[in-house]
Amino acid sequence: MYRYPVTSRILLAIDCIIFGFDGKDIKLLLVKRNLEPEMGKWSLMGGFLREDEDLEVGAGRIIFYLTGLKNIYVEQLETFGKVNRDPAERTVSVVFFALIQIDEHDSEAVRNHNASWISLDQRPELIFDHNEMVGRAIEHLRYKAALHPIGFELLPELFTIPQLQKLYEAIYNTPLDRRNFSRKLLSTGLLIDTGSKNSNSTTKKATLYKLDTIRYKEKFHAFWNFMPDSMKPVKI
Amino acid sequence: MYRYPVTSRILLAIDCIIFGFDGKDIKLLLVKRNLEPEMGKWSLMGGFLREDEDLEVGAGRIIFYLTGLKNIYVEQLETFGKVNRDPAERTVSVVFFALIQIDEHDSEAVRNHNASWISLDQRPELIFDHNEMVGRAIEHLRYKAALHPIGFELLPELFTIPQLQKLYEAIYNTPLDRRNFSRKLLSTGLLIDTGSKNSNSTTKKATLYKLDTIRYKEKFHAFWNFMPDSMKPVKI
DNA sequence: GCAAAAGTGTTACTTGTACACCCATGC
DNA sequence: GCATGGGTGTACAAGTAACACTTTTGC
Known part of the structure; x- marks a missing residue:
């Protein structure tokens, strides 16, 4: 050859x-x-x-x-x-x-x-x-998570909205408004209410959701905007 | 070694x-x-x-x-x-x-x-x-041009707003509204009016702009949204 | 004076943001 | 009964989308 x-x-x-x-x-x-x-x-x-x-x-x-x-x-x-x-x-x-x-x-x-x-x-x-690779990866995580629903990949199959919010707060290192977050998230239609509640909580138990995997694939490219302005990537 | x-x-x-x-x-x-x-x-x-x-x-x-x-x-x-x-x-x-x-x-x-x-x-x-590489590149061009001001890289140093509009229409293969396009573009503050006019036009001559390169660097990551919904990338 | 392209303003609608009260639970 | 965290609604602001008329130019 x-x-x-x-x-x-x-x-x-x-x-x-x-x-x-x-x-x-x-x-x-x-x-x-x-x-x-x-x-x-x-x-x-x-x-x-x-x-x-x-x-x-x-x-x-x-x-x-x-x-x-x-x-x-x-x-x-x-x-x-x-x-x-x-x-x-x-x-x-x-x-x-x-x-x-x-x-x-x-x-x-x-x-x-x-x-x-x-x-x-x-x-x-x-x-x-x-170190540079990790820097690029963090940047990419922030960029991508703002536009596509990839956060779910980091959570268990059943998760609560407050859990997801903590995840986004960790990604962008910034607090988010609970009410707006919840509303925006539910409006994507990607979450299915499983009816059950999070048992390992010491206060009010949160509703457990799972991902609607069919809609997830359809909506993967529907752009989100969870990224706060101040957190938009700064370097190329 | x-x-x-x-x-x-x-x-x-x-x-x-x-x-x-x-x-x-x-x-x-x-x-x-x-x-x-x-x-x-x-x-x-x-x-x-x-x-x-x-x-x-x-x-x-x-x-x-x-x-x-x-x-x-x-x-x-x-x-x-x-x-x-x-x-x-x-x-x-x-x-x-x-x-x-x-x-x-x-x-x-x-x-x-x-x-x-x-x-x-x-x-x-x-x-x-x-072929696959080109497919990915077109997707990337659409994705990136919707979020960052990279269109200028494809135009001469002096350009008109209608030229830029034709470029975006070509990228997304879809017509855009002249008035909204122009307003949104000018509102980015990235364009400097050079005062002169496009001479090689047979009808009304358009204003020539140039890029404000300082603001361009500052605003490179300010997200745009020129991408029409129907044109959002479909494949991963 | 007419055809072709450039420039501009207003309104309706959609989306995002800010904010406060009530509820469930474990101790 | 109280501290902690979960759930929800409303009013205002901002941004987007739709749309029509006037101006400049070459012929």
């Missing part, structure tokens, strides 16, 4: 930014790196692309390996390829962005990989250009 | 989607491929990433080579990496998205590369997954 007459072939990495939400803070799944260079330092979970796998398959493999989860929300974020981004050798990294329901992950797998869930505002310095 | 113990290193390509606007239609700069496989077929302009260059530098090099232009609007779009996307050998392609002022390109360079400006609705079948 024909092969291109080009000498330089490059190592292709995949790094995954995995967001979760614990009901209070947005968290990031970070690992202590187990290979040289920079062994022992904090980094994103990553790996090398295999010869026989598509990019998304590689990302799925890495996420499954770390969390035990399949069929979660994953999208490609951006590819980082500065010449010296990795001191060992030229490596180009395709970064993926994943949202998971934090209580469904396999905590043993996470522990075995030296990984931890860390709040965004407490995240340590990361290796290479991983 | 340490080198990762991984055997497979992969060929990294860069493909560029270059949009222009001729006052009537959105056009794409396409080339007749001059290497095997698929020599002679239409494709995006591309090349291979060099060992000593960053991704954006590579994209800039390729665009400059084809158009003679530097300092244009370029952003990374997405990376395509299906295992068999290139029949010659495994190649992962980072796709860039560029907007240029069509009358400023070096038409001799374009001719020398067997390239042509082709209207979106007349574009031929492209090789590999390039």
Whole structure:
């Protein structure tokens, strides 16, 4: 078979930014790196692309390996390829962005990989250009969550409106008006009232909703505007 | 120096989607491929990433080579990496998205590369997954132009409001109301009235504006909403 | 003077924002 | 019975959408 007459072939990495939400803070799944260079330092979970796998398959493999989860929300974020981004050798990294329901992950797998869930505002310095990757991912989360109903991916199947509000408040780091939030949300027609109530509350129990998955697909691209003006992304 | 113990290193390509606007239609700069496989077929302009260059530098090099232009609007779009996307050998392609002022390109360079400006609705079948890349780029153009003032990148330095309107009508393939368009546009405060008039018109001459580049940078992320509801992106 | 395109203003409607009171629950 | 959080309605402001007439120009 024909092969291109080009000498330089490059190592292709995949790094995954995995967001979760614990009901209070947005968290990031970070690992202590187990290979040289920079062994022992904090980094994103990553790996090398295999010869026989598509990019998304590689990302799925890495996420499954770390969390035990399949069929979660994953999208490609951006590819980082500065010449010296990795001191060992030229490596180009395709970064993926994943949202998971934090209580469904396999905590043993996470522990075995030296990984931890860390709040965004407490995240340590990361290796290479991983800090930049995380910055872009947070920006993307804010941007996307303002326009599309992706917040649900971070919550359990049954959730309450106050839970969802806390999620958006965490994403934009700003308080939102309860009444307006609730009204706007219900007006999307994406929520189904399950009739039951949240039992683990010490005060008035909130109504549990689930996502109307059919309408969800139809309305995925209907633009929202939950993003407060002051929080609109600032950098390209 | 340490080198990762991984055997497979992969060929990294860069493909560029270059949009222009001729006052009537959105056009794409396409080339007749001059290497095997698929020599002679239409494709995006591309090349291979060099060992000593960053991704954006590579994209800039390729665009400059084809158009003679530097300092244009370029952003990374997405990376395509299906295992068999290139029949010659495994190649992962980072796709860039560029907007240029069509009358400023070096038409001799374009001719020398067997390239042509082709209207979106007349574009031929492209090789590999390039059709998919173009689809994503059109979607991205619509998405982005609805939220950020990127349309200016496709127009000459001095432009009229009717010109800009025709551009948006071409992007969304839908008519817009002149009065509302003009009012909304002027209310952004991004336009400076140059005082002069468009001379090459056979009827009433329109006012020439230029972009307020300082406010442009400040307001780049102020969200617009020029996108008509019916035109909101439909696929992920 | 007429055809073709540019410029401009008002009104109705829709959507967003601000804000306060009552209800359910556990202690 | 009280503190905590959940649920709801209304009035005002802002933004969007619809629509018609006048002006400039080249022929």
